[in-house]
Amino acid sequence: MRVAELLTAAFLMGLSVYFMIHAAALPIGWQQGAGPGGGAFPFWLSVMMLVAAGGIFLRQAVGLLAERGSRRPFVSRVALRQVLIVVGSLLAAIALIHLVGAYVAIPLFLVFYLRAMGPVGWRQTTLLALITPVVVFFFFEVTLKILLPKGITEPLFIPLYALFF
Amino acid sequence: MEILQHLADGFALSLLPLNLAVLLLGVTVGLFIGAMPGLGSVNGVAILLPITFLVPPASAIIFLAAIYYGAMYGGAISSILLGIPGASTAVATTFDGRPMAQKGQAGLALIAAAVGSFVGGTVSVVLFTLFAAPLADVALAFGPAEEFALVLLAFTTFLALGGDDVFKTVLMILLGLVLSTVGLDLISGQPRLIFGDLPGFYSGISFLVLAIGVYGIGEILWTIEQTQHKPQVMPARIRFSELAAGFRALGTSLKAMASGSLLGYFVGMLPAAGATPASLMAYGVAKSTSRKPEQFGKGAVEGVVAPETANNAASTGSLLPMLTLGIPGSPTTALLLGGMVMWGLMPGPMLFIEQPEFVWGLISSLYTANLFAVAINLALIPLFVWSLRIPLPVLSALVLVLCIVGGFTPNQKMHDVWLIAGFGIAGYLLHKLDYPLAPLVLALVLGPLMEKSLRQALIAAQGDVTTFVERPISATFIAIALLLFLLPLIRKLRRHLLPGRAAASSRSSA
Structure with a gap:
């Protein structure tokens, strides 16, 4: 179970980095007088995704060290x-x-x-x-x-x- | 009296032979879908949306709304006869429905559930009729800034009330929003996030592809994994004497019905809450206000009536923000919203002005749907008992075929079918790890509106961010959103500071 959690969180972190790279193809910065560029919305959301997935990953990793994890199998x-x-x-x-x-x-x-x-x-x-x-x-x-x-x-x-x- | 005039016009549309026929069909199909363990209204609407291309848009929406309604009634059937909720919305119905069936009162429990559903549905439709037009009038004043703030508010309700892990909820909302940006940029028209120039991604990821994947294939995988043994179907026959006894017993649960209806309606309007928590809350309220609370859990009629009243009221309640504001109150209404957008009926206040006959036709169809649902439910009980014996392999095989063919239909691209399979597997894995899927689907549906309103508001204000807090309505929404966003944190802090008392209070507020 714990391993599956870690893998999923790691996968989602990878996915958000992948999204960030692709979103950066369009302007991601602030355009004077017009607000964010075309890539900004997906880019910054992906950054937040990375943070959230990282949080889940860290929490699980800390749990792994502290209590040696729940050994419940992911699926029977x-x-x-x-x-x-x-x-x-x-x-x-x-x-x-x-x-x-x-x-x-x-x-x-x-x-x-x-x-x-x-x-x-x-x-x-x-x-x-x-x-x-x-x-x-x-x-x-x-x-x-x-x-x-x-x-x-x-x-x-x-x-x-x-x-x- | 203007409302009555509108409603009469609406009935003129919804009582057309075609619309009446799709309504009957929708209610019946919905009852079956609701009765099937593992399938609920959201699965039914996701899987069957592609086949509604057969009829005009108004009839299609009436059909889907009727499925939504029917499934709310149907959920009780397997809760009572199998002891397994037919849909998550009917979880609370098992608490007393199953004991009643074991005592040999399955017939009475089914009648109580049907009548409770009818009362909940009717009370909430009346409330809906009264609130819809005024709310749409208020929403007419909304500009892009207010729209953005409102979407933000809808998402934060998941954090405060969703009850799932905060990190995972945030992650799912963000993933849905990012997936919604795939395709052509709305403002500059440039392609983005097309993953190495795959042509299939140019038109974006349709909400339907995600919904069929997650709620069709993902849900089937989940059900197959969870159902490793065959449950026993309780026998149920309804005699006229029982029908009479049923109605008499209901006289004692008027209070449960009243609180269930109101609670369900108002809880249903919130995007994160919806029918499942509403029915659990109604059960709790009925138990604590009952004169015989010790009967609950052992087969109390009120324990069946309260959650069933509430889940039907909630399904109507969740239609209100969807129609008037364009913000769905539940995953099922999110799919209805996506379907309406696909047919060129953009929900929101303008719909009441531009397409009044459609709006009131839909509202009036809810009255009829309620009436038919209770009648069909009671008349076809033997058929539902039989249908519960359909083996899961047969049912799941047919659903999977429908997912493949139905997923291909809207855009006629095999690309979509592969995506559906991918989302299905991903949805199953995420479900297993307790990632909430409703915010994901909601975010994909609302993503385009959120980005568009954000950028429109900023362009209109020449890039000045303060526009969101300078406009009073928008500022209010943002303030509430901020509060809801911080609520999980505040709760956690309180639990740390006052361990004993806070734990109790957080349980009662959850």
């Missing part, structure tokens, strides 16, 4: 496995959308996720994996006229476009 082993499945399958699904499009990625994601996460039967899984993309297609593409990315499966949809538009 069982929960970690589940969280990693969710994060992993989510990122994989988004990456797959680039490659093979939403209508292949979403069913694949559903099948993997439902089977890996819990006792969901094959019948229910197949049903959900088949119905969800159809509902998504009719809601987003047909009704809202928003085309989802299709990757290499784009040619397969041309007859459908001809049918619905």
Whole structure:
């Protein structure tokens, strides 16, 4: 827990320095008669962020020296496995959308996720994996006229476009 | 009587068939979302905002407000039947709702919650109607300096009343503000903070991307981690005899309802407080003023009525500053505000002048939403009991798909979807370390207004900083903000100087 606190605070400190460098691309000083320049607002806020994150870091570090820290694990082993499945399958699904499009990625994601996460039967899984993309297609593409990315499966949809538009 | 005229005009809009249909749908969806453990109004509004592109802006906002309302009713359902709050706003409802269900009075508890919600909602909507126009009139006099001071005041309420770690709260506010500056500089038009020229950042980071990430994906991760065992659903059936008994029992909790409504409404208006603390406070007040305080925690009807009245009143209360001042009173209203800006309806006093039919349409829809929510809630209880049995994997899978597709919809950029995933993971980690997320979302929504008003005020005053303290309204706001900013420090000092007494008083003021 303590280590996670320290890492997060350190990460946020790094992030604020990173923001400061980027914000400094625009004038950060006071412009005569017009107030702060374009980069000032993000720059000085990032400076304050650095101070706040530094405060959290120091407080945790002092605590580490004083009481040898709370040794409570950041996340339990069982929960970690589940969280990693969710994060992993989510990122994989988004990456797959680039490659093979939403209508292949979403069913694949559903099948993997439902089977890996819990006792969901094959019948229910197949049903959900088949119905969800159809509902998504009719809601987003047909009704809202928003085309989802299709990757290499784009040619397969041309007859459908001809049918619905 | 001018208000009644406005309200009648509003009903003319909100009772159009389309608006009535979206209202019904919104309330029902909201009830389900509220009933689902882990999902509350803010998650529902974040995840479903993209699908409202289907209908005109006014109907979309009515739909989202109806979800907000419905979710406040729905939260009680899982608090009572599962013993797990359906949303953080219904935490206090578990204290007596669960014991009642265990005694076999689940039906009575659900009726009490629904009726309490209705009373709280109705009283606060009436108060809302009376206060909205006068407050908007006052706010008309606000210039950039006042706007800046007001935003500052909104943020400092988090420090004084948020109850979270001060450093972490400050850090989250600042992070939200910095993220809001990504994109093109408002005044010079130059790009800034675009991270190595990534084209996706030129248009800035949409509040929706952060909200779907944090409240959609982040919340799902959090719920999955927390729910490692299956809770038991309590059976609940409602018979007409119970309905009658329910209404009779409510006669005794009139006092709890009255205090819950008022407390909820006024606490709800504060950006940092909102429905959760309001319901806890109402529970406390009901307990201390009750004739039978020893019954509390063992299944007292008043213990269910008070928090439910308060959380509904608070949800209406938090709409007041959002509509009249453009300062949201809760994370959910922050999302509503972001949605309205996206549709070109800039909340604030000018909205009452430029779009009166929309404003009063929305207000009148709250009356109808209340009525429908209580009716649907009571009629569909068997359905909600069934829906609580939907396995978490199925629910979370569908929410995740909706997050991906819904995140893509507004700007049609995969860049946004990756950002959502990133914010989701970051939000989960921050939540685990007790970083408050509401100020982060609020800061991202209010950031552009804060920077714009700061720089406009300074340009108008030719770079003279004293403009913020020379204008009386702005000076007042800044003084209060300063006081709230120093409050945590003062509290700490008092605790050091007077250890025993201060600890007790700080607990009662928290």
